[in-house]
Amino acid sequence: MPTFVYMTRCDGCGHCVDICPSDIMHIDETYRRAYNIEPNMCWECYSCVKACPQHAIDVRGYADFAPLGHSVRVHRDEEKGTIAWRIKFRNGTEKNFLSPITTKPWGTAIPKLADAPGPSKEMRDSQLLYNEPKWIRMDDGGLRTLEDAGLKLKKGVYY
Amino acid sequence: MAYKTIVEDGIDILVVGAGLGGTGAAWEARFWGQDKKIVIAEKANIDRSGAVAQGLYAINCYMGTRWGENNPEDHVRYARIDLMGLVREDLLFDMARHVDSTVHQFEEWGLPIMKDPKTGRYLREGRWQIMIHGESYKPIVAEAAKKSADKVFNRICVTHLLMDDSKPNRVAGAVGFNVRTGNYHVFKSKTVICGAGGASNIFKPRSVGEGSGRTWYAPWSSASAYGLMIDAGAKMTQMENRIVLARFKDGYGPVGAYFLHLKTYTQNCLGEEYESKWFPALQQMVGKEYLDPEASHLTHRPIPTCLRNHCIIQEVNAGRGPIHMVTMRAFQDPHLEEVGWENFLGMTVGQAVLWAATDVDPKNENPELTTSEPYVMGSHATGSGAWCSGPEDISPPEYFWGYNRMTTVEGLFGAGDAVGGTPHAFSSGSFTEGRLAAKAACKYIDDGKAEGIVVSDEQIRRRKAEVYKPLEHYKTYRNAIVAGDVNPHYINPKQGLDRLQKLMDEYCAGMTVNYMTNEKLLNIGLKKLKIMEEDLENLAAENIHELLRAWELKHRHRAAECVTQHTLFRKETRWPGYYYRGDAMKVDDENWHVLTVSRRDPQTGEYTMEKAPCYHLVADEE
Numbered sequence: 139m140p141t142f143v144y145m146t147r148c149d150g151c152g153h154c155v156d157i158c159p160s161d162i163m164h165i166d167e168t169y170r171r172a173y174n175i176e177p178n179m180c181w182e183c184y185s186c187v188k189a190c191p192q193h194a195i196d197v198r199g200y201a202d203f204a205p206l207g208h209s210v211r212v213h214r215d216e217e218k219g220t221i222a223w224r225i226k227f228r229n230g231t232e233k234n235f236l237s238p239i240t241t242k243p244w245g246t247a248i249p250k251l252a253d254a255p256g257p258s259k260e261m262r263d264s265q266l267l268y269n270e271p272k273w274i275r276m277d278d279g280g281l282r283t284l285e286d287a288g289l290k291l292k293k294g295v296y297y
Numbered sequence: 298m299a300y301k302t303i304v305e306d307g308i309d310i311l312v313v314g315a316g317l318g319g320t321g322a323a324w325e326a327r328f329w330g331q332d333k334k335i336v337i338a339e340k341a342n343i344d345r346s347g348a349v350a351q352g353l354y355a356i357n358c359y360m361g362t363r364w365g366e367n368n369p370e371d372h373v374r375y376a377r378i379d380l381m382g383l384v385r386e387d388l389l390f391d392m393a394r395h396v397d398s399t400v401h402q403f404e405e406w407g408l409p410i411m412k413d414p415k416t417g418r419y420l421r422e423g424r425w426q427i428m429i430h431g432e433s434y435k436p437i438v439a440e441a442a443k444k445s446a447d448k449v450f451n452r453i454c455v456t457h458l459l460m461d462d463s464k465p466n467r468v469a470g471a472v473g474f475n476v477r478t479g480n481y482h483v484f485k486s487k488t489v490i491c492g493a494g495g496a497s498n499i500f501k502p503r504s505v506g507e508g509s510g511r512t513w514y515a516p517w518s519s520a521s522a523y524g525l526m527i528d529a530g531a532k533m534t535q536m537e538n539r540i541v542l543a544r545f546k547d548g549y550g551p552v553g554a555y556f557l558h559l560k561t562y563t564q565n566c567l568g569e570e571y572e573s574k575w576f577p578a579l580q581q582m583v584g585k586e587y588l589d590p591e592a593s594h595l596t597h598r599p600i601p602t603c604l605r606n607h608c609i610i611q612e613v614n615a616g617r618g619p620i621h622m623v624t625m626r627a628f629q630d631p632h633l634e635e636v637g638w639e640n641f642l643g644m645t646v647g648q649a650v651l652w653a654a655t656d657v658d659p660k661n662e663n664p665e666l667t668t669s670e671p672y673v674m675g676s677h678a679t680g681s682g683a684w685c686s687g688p689e690d691i692s693p694p695e696y697f698w699g700y701n702r703m704t705t706v707e708g709l710f711g712a713g714d715a716v717g718g719t720p721h722a723f724s725s726g727s728f729t730e731g732r733l734a735a736k737a738a739c740k741y742i743d744d745g746k747a748e749g750i751v752v753s754d755e756q757i758r759r760r761k762a763e764v765y766k767p768l769e770h771y772k773t774y775r776n777a778i779v780a781g782d783v784n785p786h787y788i789n790p791k792q793g794l795d796r797l798q799k800l801m802d803e804y805c806a807g808m809t810v811n812y813m814t815n816e817k818l819l820n821i822g823l824k825k826l827k828i829m830e831e832d833l834e835n836l837a838a839e840n841i842h843e844l845l846r847a848w849e850l851k852h853r854h855r856a857a858e859c860v861t862q863h864t865l866f867r868k869e870t871r872w873p874g875y876y877y878r879g880d881a882m883k884v885d886d887e888n889w890h891v892l893t894v895s896r897r898d899p900q901t902g903e904y905t906m907e908k909a910p911c912y913h914l915v916a917d918e919e
Contacts, residue, residue: 161341161452225638235639247405252331267733274362281395293912296913
């Protein structure tokens with residue numbers, strides 16, 4: 139299965155080639171359009187389906203266990219921050235789902251650590267990571283230690 | 298050879314493989330090394346790579362200490378019992394004490410985390426799991442990694458780590474090729490953080506055709522974490538501890554939310570509860586310490602994942618399959634029905650495709666479950682990976698050699714599947730391990746440990762010849778035959794993968810033999826793997842894409858060999874339901890309450906096996 143590409147919709151832009159984690163979406167040299175060169179290495183992850191600006195890529199369930207006559211279509215909208223799914227069963231039943239994919243405009247909420255104030259020597263010598271200890275509990279609590287927990291590590295058979 | 302050699306020099310921190318572990322490493326490294334050169338080499342595109350490429354519907358490792366829900370040591374105890382006692386408790390404690398800060402950052406970055414409307418806290422799926430709308434989990438963390446890295450090289454298949462020619466056992470970077478241009482890439486680096494993936498597809502899968510892509514773990518998880526590190530001479534641990542998953546049949550859709558949040562449960566084909574009747578005999582095998590249903594009932598102590606698998610396997614073998622997930626009750630609630638479907642759409646779309654194709658509506662029928670083929674990885678309910686140093690303030694002497702998450706190769710660090718003994722890290726824990734490794738790698742450089750590294754041109758040339766050998770081999774012998782793939786001079790990567798999967802299945806406890814093996818079988822398996830290694834020298838790749846598959850196969854083969862060595866070494870059945878040693882069917886705490894550690898000598902190819910002590914968290918006053 140797995141993914142396949144509609145001849146009349148694909149314009150050969152290559153977004154699917156660029157995103158496929160399995161390197162199986164390639165451009166056919168004769169038709170100048172994309173296709174799945176290795177269906178048995180397709181995870182049905184939908185990365186290419188979501189990335190296709192033409193909605194030219196679809197999925198037909200794995201032939202060794204999925205009968206024909208179904209579809210699971212998706213529209214991912216980064217502007218709106220949503221993903222919409224439509225499932226059609228072989229028997230015609232339809233189900234629709236809509237979920238958020240982010241709560242913030244893309245890329246705006248992630249700081250550039252090159253510009254953050256660098257760590258002090260004291261912090262370097264501690265066990266703390268960036269934004270810690272504050273971000274562990276979001277209060278004044280510190281990083282957990284074995285002493286805090288009243289525990290030690292002991293060799294042997296314990297349960 | 299027409300392919301160019303492109304050298305990236307002067308790197309301080311090279312991240313090999315940017316899934317959740319690698320993105321965490323790249324992100325955090327910038328804070329501790331603001332003037333350092335941070336470079337990512339990734340096989341695919343970091344926006345959709347690694348195990349989380351298609352998204353996640355839950356974060357399975359979150360303590361909730363801010364609300365007093367759990368402490369790190371609680372998670373250690375949980376992982377310990379789930380893995381039948383054998384974990385690296387120092388590494389687990391360390392990961393757990395930092396993981397919440399990782400998750401809080403994810404929320405800040407825009408990852409939608411569901412909230413409990415009554416308490417305002419993160420919505421719990423289970424004690425450790427929180428629910429998210431994680432379709433864009435990977436693009437979000439990739440964005441963070443891109444903000445920190447100086448350069449991201451997508452589509453580089455890293456084939457080997459480079460080693461220092463001036464000092465033995467010190468890493469010096471990595472080499473690989475670009476799967477688009479074919480060019481040879483050399484990364485000279487003071488440190489390497491290996492964030493590459495665990496292993497799918499080393500055991501014969503249940504599906505036979507197209508569906509063999511519907512592996513539980515991603516088909517692109519090609520054991521490169523292990524292949525790269527074993528070949529560099531790093532010690533590995535718990536490689537025998539492969540995992541078998543009980544999942545929805547064929548689609549391998551996740552069951553966590555179903556069990557924990559939707560409160561669905563399993564029954565046999567007669568509609569009976571079947572687990573408890575297997576417990577008395579199982580308790581004979583593993584001991585009351587590891588299976589105590591009464592204590593589990595009273596204290597919510599989990600029944601180990603492998604033991605629950607065991608009950609499914611036994612029940613099916615007794616002729617009362619299939620095992621069903623009872624969904625019909627929960628799915629009558631429209632909200633829970635929505636959760637059930639969105640759970641698949643968020644992380645295993647293929648299961649939704651399959652149910653649509655087969656008209657399975659879990660509201661009207663109870664879907665089938667099955668046990669999967671085995672997988673080798675280090676961040677789910679299994680802990681295979683490299684033998685790494687722990688943190689200074691926690692680790693006992695046997696577990697500590699200077700730098701957190703550093704392997705036994707100097708300057709080579711791990712995160713995620715690459716680190717052994719740290720099960721139940723999942724996505725958030727893997728990202729956290731990347732952060733820990735990044736801080737330690739910066740310290741390693743600042744301490745002057747990476748001075749004077751020499752990489753000879755000879756090493757770079759030698760690796761280049763090795764990298765392209767399958768292409769050359771194809772060119773040389775292709776015209777010996779008229780057409781087709783049958784050639785007496787070579788095998789192609791698909792043929793090689795079929796052979797690997799068949800022999801691992803039959804000799805190393807795969808699914809067609811009910812996960813059973815013994816010393817005799819394992820020794821035959823090792824012999825066949827050795828011969829296969831010779832044949833891998835005659836691997837042929839018709840094009841650059843096949844060259845990618847060729848190197849994935851070589852990494853899978855090396856991991857498989859290590860798994861077989863470890864399985865042979867541990868003479869007991871520690872994890873019934875994951876695999877069985879027919880010649881030692883019991884848990885043997887007297888001899889095997891230890892962590893197994895291996896090293897393959899890169900020169901001779903010989904394995905040395907040893908037992909490392911298991912340390913446990915115990916009360917101070919004891």
